[in-house]
Amino acid sequence: xxxxxxxxxxxxxxxxxxxxxxxxxxxxxxxxxxxxxxxxxxxxxxxxxxxxxxxxxxxxxxxxxxxxxxxxxxxxxxxxxxxxxxxxxxxxxxxxxxxxxxxxxxxxxxxxxxxxxxxxxxxxxxxxxxxxxxxxxxxxxxxxxxxxxxxxxxxxxxxxxxxxxxxxxxxxxxxxxxxxxxxxxxxxxxxxxxxxxxxxxxxxxxxxxxxxxxxxxxxxxxxxxxxxxxxxxxxxxxxxxxxxxxxxxxxxxxxxxxxxxxxxxxxxxxxxxxxxxxxxxxxxxxxxxxxxxxxxxxxxxxxxxxxxxxxxxxxxxxxxxxxxxxxxxxxxxxxxxxxxxxxxxxxxx
Amino acid sequence: xxxxxxxxxxxxxxxxxxxxxxxxxxxxxxxxxxxxxxxxxxxxxxxxxxxxxxxxxxxxxxxxxxxxxxxxxxxxxxxxxxxxxxxxxxxxxxxxxxxxxxxxxxxxxxxxxxxxxxxxxxxxxxxxxxxxxxxxxxxxxxxxxxxxxxxxxxxxxxxxxxxxxxxxxxxxxxxxxxxxxxxxxxxxxxxxxxxxxxxxxxxxxxxxxxxxxxxxxxxxxxxxxxxxxxxxxxxxxxxxxxxxxxxxxxxxxxxxxxxxxxxxxxxxxxxxxxxxxxxxxxxxxxxxxxxxxxxxxxxxxxxxxxxxxxxxxxxxxxxxxxxxxxxxxxxxxxxxxxxxxxxxxxxxxxxxxxxxxxxxxxxxxxxxxxxxxxxxxx
Numbered sequence: 001x002x003x004x005x006x007x008x009x010x011x012x013x014x015x016x017x018x019x020x021x022x023x024x025x026x027x028x029x030x031x032x033x034x035x036x037x038x039x040x041x042x043x044x045x046x047x048x049x050x051x052x053x054x055x056x057x058x059x060x061x062x063x064x065x066x067x068x069x070x071x072x073x074x075x076x077x078x079x080x081x082x083x084x085x086x087x088x089x090x091x092x093x094x095x096x097x098x099x100x101x102x103x104x105x106x107x108x109x110x111x112x113x114x115x116x117x118x119x120x121x122x123x124x125x126x127x128x129x130x131x132x133x134x135x136x137x138x139x140x141x142x143x144x145x146x147x148x149x150x151x152x153x154x155x156x157x158x159x160x161x162x163x164x165x166x167x168x169x170x171x172x173x174x175x176x177x178x179x180x181x182x183x184x185x186x187x188x189x190x191x192x193x194x195x196x197x198x199x200x201x202x203x204x205x206x207x208x209x210x211x212x213x214x215x216x217x218x219x220x221x222x223x224x225x226x227x228x229x230x231x232x233x234x235x236x237x238x239x240x241x242x243x244x245x246x247x248x249x250x251x252x253x254x255x256x257x258x259x260x261x262x263x264x265x266x267x268x269x270x271x272x273x274x275x276x277x278x279x280x281x282x283x284x285x286x287x288x289x290x291x292x293x294x295x296x297x298x299x300x301x302x303x304x305x306x307x308x309x310x311x312x313x314x315x316x317x318x319x320x321x322x323x324x325x326x327x328x329x330x331x332x333x334x335x336x337x338x339x340x341x342x343x344x345x346x347x348x349x
Numbered sequence: 350x351x352x353x354x355x356x357x358x359x360x361x362x363x364x365x366x367x368x369x370x371x372x373x374x375x376x377x378x379x380x381x382x383x384x385x386x387x388x389x390x391x392x393x394x395x396x397x398x399x400x401x402x403x404x405x406x407x408x409x410x411x412x413x414x415x416x417x418x419x420x421x422x423x424x425x426x427x428x429x430x431x432x433x434x435x436x437x438x439x440x441x442x443x444x445x446x447x448x449x450x451x452x453x454x455x456x457x458x459x460x461x462x463x464x465x466x467x468x469x470x471x472x473x474x475x476x477x478x479x480x481x482x483x484x485x486x487x488x489x490x491x492x493x494x495x496x497x498x499x500x501x502x503x504x505x506x507x508x509x510x511x512x513x514x515x516x517x518x519x520x521x522x523x524x525x526x527x528x529x530x531x532x533x534x535x536x537x538x539x540x541x542x543x544x545x546x547x548x549x550x551x552x553x554x555x556x557x558x559x560x561x562x563x564x565x566x567x568x569x570x571x572x573x574x575x576x577x578x579x580x581x582x583x584x585x586x587x588x589x590x591x592x593x594x595x596x597x598x599x600x601x602x603x604x605x606x607x608x609x610x611x612x613x614x615x616x617x618x619x620x621x622x623x624x625x626x627x628x629x630x631x632x633x634x635x636x637x638x639x640x641x642x643x644x645x646x647x648x649x650x651x652x653x654x655x656x657x658x659x660x661x662x663x664x665x666x667x668x669x670x671x672x673x674x675x676x677x678x679x680x681x682x683x684x685x686x687x688x689x690x691x692x693x694x695x696x697x698x699x700x701x702x703x704x705x706x707x708x709x710x711x712x713x714x715x716x717x718x719x720x721x722x723x724x725x726x727x
Contacts, residue, residue, distance in 0.1 A: 247453035250420055253440045254447045255467035255518065265466075269457050 081329075088322035089115040092315075099318050119323040129307065129324065133331065136304040139218075139293075140286035143225040147233040147282045148275065150226065155237035155274070156267075159244070170238070173231050185224055185295050192220050192296070220296035225286050232281035240274030241267075276339065284332055304328055361585075362395040363571060371396040371554055372417075372522060377426035379412050386412040388578035389426075399548050399555040401565035404575035405601075410558045413575075414524050417556065418447045431521050441470075446520040450527040452511035454499040460510050461486070461495040467518040485513045488547060505536045512544075516551065525557045529564055541567045562602050566590070574598050595727050599647040606653070606693045607725075608646040612638050619719055622646060626691045630665040632722045647723040650694040654716035655683065655707060665717040669693070671709055681706065685713060 050067075090099040091114070102115040123129045158169045176184060191197045192214040199211040214220055244267065252262040290305035297303075304324065311321035362368040370393035379387040387409040394400050402410040415421040417428060419440030428435040430444060446467070455463050461482050468478040486492050489509040499507055508528065515523055528544065529537045545568060548555050559565050565572050566586045573583045574597075582589060582598045593599035596607060613621035613629065620634040624646065632646055659666055672692065673684040676699075683695045695715065697707070707713060 245451065245453065247449050247451050248455060250418075250440070251447070251449055251453035251455075251514075252466070254418060254420075254443075254445075255514070256441050256470035257466075258441060261470065266455060 084322045084325060087318050088119055088326055089117070090319045091116075091118075092317040092319050097318070098316050119319050120327070123320065123323050123327060128302070129304075132302040132304045132307045133328070135302045136287050136289075137331075139221060139225070139303060140283045140289075143222055143229070143286045144233075144279050144283045146222065146226045147230050148279060151230055151233035151237055151278065152271075152275075154230075155234045155241055158234070158238050159241035173234050173238075176231065181228065182291065184228065185292055188220070188224055188227065188296060189215065192223070215296065216298045218297065218301060221293050221301065224292040224296045225282075225289060228292065229282040229286060232285075233278035236277035236281065237271060237274040240271045240277075244270055276343070280336065287332065288328065361570075362398075363393070368395060370394060371398075371431060372556075373427075373429040374413075374417075375427040375429070377413070377416060377428065378424045379409075379416060379421060380424045385578050387416070387423075390578070390580050392573060392580060392583065394554065394556065396554055397552055398570045399545065399557065399568055401569035401572045402556065402558045402575055403560070403562060403565040403572050403601075405560055408575040409578035410575045411526060414447075414526055414556065414558045417522070418445055418524050419443045444521040445524055446515040446518055446522075447524040448511050448515040448526065448528055450530055452499075452507050452531075454507060454510055454514070456499055459496050459498055460491065460502070463499070463510055464514045464517055467514065471518065481517060482513075485517050488516075488550075489513045504531055504533075505540065508532060508540065512547070516547070516553065519551075520553065522554050522556065525555060527559055528557060529561070530559070537564070544568060566602075574601060576601070592723060593647065594725070596645055596647070596725050599723065599725060604650055604694055606648045606650065608648070610644060610646060612640050612642050612644060614640060622724075626687055626689060627665065627667055627717070630717060630722075631719045632724055633719055635724045638724075638726070642726075645725040647725055648717055648721060650682070650696040651680070651698070652718065652721040653693070653695045654718065655685070655695050655697060656714050656716070657707065657711070659714050660716055663714070663716040664719060667715050669713050669715050671707060671711045671713060674708055683707070685715065687715075 086102065087099050089102060092098060093100050100114055102113070104112045104114060106112055154173070158166055158173070161169055189196070193199075194211045194213070194215070196214075198214065199208075202208045203211065248266055248270070249262055252266050253259070257265065288305045288308075289303065290309055293301050293303045293306060308321055308324050308328075311317050311324060315321075372392075372394040374390060374392040374394075377387055377390045378385065390409075390413060402413060404410045412421060416423050417430075417435075419435065419438065433444075435443060455466065458466070461479065464482045464485055465475075465478045468481060469475070473481075482495070483492070486495055489512055491506060491509055491513065494502060494506060494510075499510065502510065508531070512528070515525075525544075529540055532540060541564060544555075557565075557568060559568075569586055571583060571585055572589050574581045574589065576597055582594050584592075589598065589602055593602065593605075599605045599607070608622075608624045608626050608630075610622040610624035610630075613623050615621060615634050618634055619631050620638075621629055622632045622644065623629050630646070638644065654660065654663070656663075667687060669685040669687050671683055671685050675682045678699070680696050680698050683697070684692055685695055686692050693715070699706075
């Protein structure tokens with residue numbers, strides 16, 4: 001029944017994760033003193049030539065079909081990734097572009113290699129970056145758990161609702177996407193600040209005498225992240241739960257399982273693909289989140305997204321920023337590849 | 350496992366008026382909004398029976414089964430299983446198990462885990478449960494498939510896993526919803542007898558829901574024919590076929606030629622019936638009818654005598670023209686037209702390699718033996 005779903009789940013996670021990183025890398029790439037249009041048109045031209053040649057040589061049509069996604073992957077991920085990788089091996093200099101070349105040709109014609117892994121050594125050796133990574137993983141992890149705990153019952157309820165109620169509920173989950181992400185995060189400030197909605201209601205009802213401090217706390221960051229990414233948890237969960245055959249639950253009940261036991265032995269294991277996909281979709285963007293901690297969080301809250309931002313724009317140390325991004329990519333990709341291989345093995349069993 | 354001698358001794362408890370029913374369904378009604386799915390059904394089923402609920406889709410047979418399993422709550426009425434009222438007993442506490450039409454095998458569990466599920470919920474130890482699972486898989490001949498997942502099995506194998514899973518808790522009553530519906534014809538015929546073998550060896554009471562009359566006729570000790578939420582007739586397969594009590598039942602089980610008519614004067618064992626299609630015919634007398642009353646005569650296609658000449662000892666003989674014939678192997682099926690245009694179905698057994706069977710466009714004589722008419726009042 002869900003033969004395709006487990007394979008799909010990590011792929012979505014992978015693609016979205018890579019997408020975010022590619023966007024970051026793309027930012028650097030666009031600033032390159034290269035003529036972007038030239039590169040793009042060269043690539044497209046290359047693809048066209050390959051297409052025509054492929055036809056003549058008789059490449060299978062299957063390759064033709066995946067040519068466009070392949071090209072997309074090449075232009076918007078692989079090329080920026082290599083640009084990023086190249087910058088991460090240089091040294092920051094005050095120039096345009098603000099990084100050193102990888103090699104230099106001396107007047108006597110000999111080539112001196114300047115590339116080094118010193119940025120990586122620096123980052124891995126510096127507790128600031130280590131803490132930023134750990135704190136990001138912690139924030140993303142806890143947010144994912146909360147999103148799962150809140151999202152699961154919502155997804156379950158929607159999946160079990162009758163039409164047309166189900167469509168309305170689904171629409172309500174998707175509705176926030178109609179407004180800008182930034183606006184929605186700003187709206188939370190209105191709720192959480194000293195004279196915000198929550199404090200006003202609590203003060204008015206007499207539950208508290210002093211306004212609660214909610215803004216600029218880690219709690220506000222969690223609220224913001226969970227709120228923002230909740231739909232990404234609910235939708236894949238809903239997609240797996242709605243496919244769950246009601247007869248399976250009846251069969252479990254018929255065989256003597258209480259509703260609670262039925263949930264843990266049937267519903268939960270069968271919704272695992274949705275849990276994995278939803279968690280990936282929340283965890284990965286939350287890991288690199290910059291806007292929410294910047295708007296709602298305390299200024300001393302270390303997160304890798306902010307570190308990255310600071311390195312790029314405040315320190316203008318592109319090589320270090322690139323290394324930070326690449327290490328993060330490895331941190332994201334490795335667990336996903338591991339998860340995918342585990343799931344593949346489970347399927348084959 | 351040996352067959353239960355107690356069941357073999359009295360194979361037809363429903364014929365014994367003093368026998369105590371094992372399952373009593375009393376005036377059960379189920380409404381969904383304005384729609385009445387099951388309408389005031391009462392039914393007694395005896396221990397060790399293989400009872401078939403037969404009817405078309407939407408006749409309420411599945412709803413009745415689901416109420417027995419505890420998945421639906423009756424709007425009114427009472428269900429008693431082995432002396433216990435089921436009104437407040439939820440499905441997980443009932444002494445019944447169900448085999449689902451879709452089999453509803455847990456896709457993430459192996460065959461043995463599926464089968465063990467019920468026992469483990471009862472709190473049996475793993476060792477005990479898996480020993481029983483091995484026994485059960487042997488019964489359904491799936492010993493070597495214990496570690497497979499459901500999606501690695503064929504349709505017939507899945508069906509047997511579903512049966513094993515439903516039987517392992519030794520339910521007092523096993524409910525089967527279209528148990529053979531998903532199998533192809535050949536496999537279905539084999540499985541029918543397999544099902545009977547298992548039912549007899551375990552002595553469990555079965556209630557089978559099916560829309561397939563052949564399946565019901567082969568499997569059942571008794572059949573309940575349902576339509577529009579009502580049980581039209583309950584009886585042994587032969588009773589249902591030979592003496593249907595309504596036009597619906599006569600038409601639903603097998604095929605039938607129906608003739609509308611009015612009762613004429615009668616004497617002794619026979620009466621005259623004036624029909625539009627056949628003219629006046631002689632039919633078996635039936636008590637409780639009045640002259641001039643509108644009735645229907647039912648005649649099975651294989652009971653019609655079809656000859657080229659008027660048979661010397663024939664009664665109720667009418668001429669007809671063969672429109673069509675179909676050769677089915679063991680028999681041939683004909684469509685013949687009466688003088689007034691009415692088309693009848695007639696079948697003839699192909700007993701020998703007859704050199705000159707009746708064929709298209711032949712003028713024939715149809716004879717209707719009076720005892721083969723079934724008189725229906727509704």
